[in-house]
Amino acid sequence: MAKVVKFGGSSLASAQQFKKVGDIIKADPARKYVIPSAPGKRFAEDTKVTDMLYECYALAESGKSYKVKLAAIADRYREIIEGLGLDLNLEQEFTIIEKNFKERAGSNYAASRGEYLNGIIMAAYLGFTFIDAATVIFFQEDGSLDEEKTDEILSARLEECEKAVVPGFYGAMPDGSVKTFSRGGSDITGSIVARAAKVDVYENWTDVSGILVADPRIIENPAGIEVITYKELRELAYMGFNVLHEESIFPVRQQGIPINIRNTNAPEDSGTWIVGSTCQKSKYVITGIAGKKGFCSINIEKDMMNAEVGFGRKVLQAFEENEISFEHIPSGIDTLTVFVHQDEFMHKEQKVVAGLHRLANPDSIEIESDLALIAVVGRSMKSARGTAGRIFSALAHVNVNVRMIDQGSSEQNIIIGVANEDFETAIKAIYDIFVLTRL
Numbered sequence: 001m002a003k004v005v006k007f008g009g010s011s012l013a014s015a016q017q018f019k020k021v022g023d024i025i026k027a028d029p030a031r032k033y034v035i036p037s038a039p040g041k042r043f044a045e046d047t048k049v050t051d052m053l054y055e056c057y058a059l060a061e062s063g064k065s066y067k068v069k070l071a072a073i074a075d076r077y078r079e080i081i082e083g084l085g086l087d088l089n090l091e092q093e094f095t096i097i098e099k100n101f102k103e104r105a106g107s108n109y110a111a112s113r114g115e116y117l118n119g120i121i122m123a124a125y126l127g128f129t130f131i132d133a134a135t136v137i138f139f140q141e142d143g144s145l146d147e148e149k150t151d152e153i154l155s156a157r158l159e160e161c162e163k164a165v166v167p168g169f170y171g172a173m174p175d176g177s178v179k180t181f182s183r184g185g186s187d188i189t190g191s192i193v194a195r196a197a198k199v200d201v202y203e204n205w206t207d208v209s210g211i212l213v214a215d216p217r218i219i220e221n222p223a224g225i226e227v228i229t230y231k232e233l234r235e236l237a238y239m240g241f242n243v244l245h246e247e248s249i250f251p252v253r254q255q256g257i258p259i260n261i262r263n264t265n266a267p268e269d270s271g272t273w274i275v276g277s278t279c280q281k282s283k284y285v286i287t288g289i290a291g292k293k294g295f296c297s298i299n300i301e302k303d304m305m306n307a308e309v310g311f312g313r314k315v316l317q318a319f320e321e322n323e324i325s326f327e328h329i330p331s332g333i334d335t336l337t338v339f340v341h342q343d344e345f346m347h348k349e350q351k352v353v354a355g356l357h358r359l360a361n362p363d364s365i366e367i368e369s370d371l372a373l374i375a376v377v378g379r380s381m382k383s384a385r386g387t388a389g390r391i392f393s394a395l396a397h398v399n400v401n402v403r404m405i406d407q408g409s410s411e412q413n414i415i416i417g418v419a420n421e422d423f424e425t426a427i428k429a430i431y432d433i434f435v436l437t438r439l
């Protein structure tokens with residue numbers, strides 16, 4: 001049994017947090033490969049080390065004084081090293097960083113030092129081998145991951161080590177310069193290492209006890225999700241669930257390695273399992289509810305639309321020409337409605353309308369704004385009768401007018417459009433009916 005364990009910034013923000021992490025790793029000998037993030041916030045108003053590094057490098061790049069900022073970053077690490085009682089000095093590392101700042105090594109390089117230095121501390125604290133991610137994770141010229149080279153070199157390197165620390169978030173370009181993934185990218189490193197080491201589990205440790213059925217800002221103390229499939233998570237993530245970096249799913253998904261989301265501050269909680277497929281039914285008929293505000297609908301009508309071959313293409317071309325992506329396109333016999341993000345659409349509105357007239361020659365076009373979309377997601381919905389009925393009677397009961405319904409062909413999700421102002425009421429009503437009353 002082998003596991004990759006990735007710890008997020010809040011799990012490594014201070015010496016005290018580091019100790020919790022150390023205890024978690026030592027409690028299970030299968031926890032062989034550790035992926036640390038950079039130190040995150042210690043309290044609400046604190047600044048993440050990654051953000052401090054971006055700011056510091058921006059000063060250096062524009063020729064302003066950056067020394068105070070760099071010293072504050074060094075202090076964050078010193079505090080951790082001293083708190084752990086380690087015999088470790090990062091002075092030389094900071095001299096190199098400063099030299100590279102002066103030589104304009106780039107903001108990617110600067111940001112990557114957050115996890116690099118944390119990795120050095122973590123390896124010293126645990127007595128594990130330190131592997132610089134720039135020597136095992138490779139990007140191609142276009143900035144995408146060089147999967148083949150990474151997998152080959154990384155797995156060979158990991159095989160040589162009984163236990164190792166690989167800092168998250170960065171790798172190397174073909175010319176050897178450092179490049180980072182997008183923000184939150186240590187999750188991706190964890191997934192890449194899990195695939196290369198062919199581990200049994202990828203544990204992703206954060207500061208919540210797994211994924212919740214609904215947004216805790218809307219539902220007080222929502223239930224947790226025990227098991228969720230990659231597919232369900234994709235649907236919910238797209239609609240605003242913010243748990244893992246979305247790109248981190250693919251490397252482990254290919255190998256059938258499950259991800260276990262755990263809480264560093266409550267390690268006894270079993271968290272959420274993200275799996276390829278499962279025979280386990282979700283506890284409730286639905287697995288999760290997510291949603292977003294700020295959509296517009298463009299309702300296009302034309303008599304005998306159904307008989308006109310290519311009508312849909314012409315309509316979508318008007319959006320494509322203006323570089324607007326669409327969310328949903330429910331259609332009727334003589335109508336077709338396109339849902340788009342309001343902020344993307346607003347300033348191009350009249351150009352799109354003109355394009356629609358030119359390309360599709362419709363009878364009428366009606367635009368409605370301030371709409372919200374809610375996704376009700378669940379693998380068990382397929383086999384449960386009356387799910388849609390229950391959703392809509394719950395919404396009718398709280399006087400929410402449903403503006404759009406779209407059931408994905410996977411039958412794993414139902415998308416509902418409501419007015420922005422009904423968003424929270426609608427989510428509460430759906431949560432109540434499936435989770436609280438469990439009708």
Ligand code: ASP
Nearest residue numbers: 037038050183184185186
């Ligand atoms: N430290 C990086 C960030 O703040 C990457 C990560 O934490 O995953 O985005």
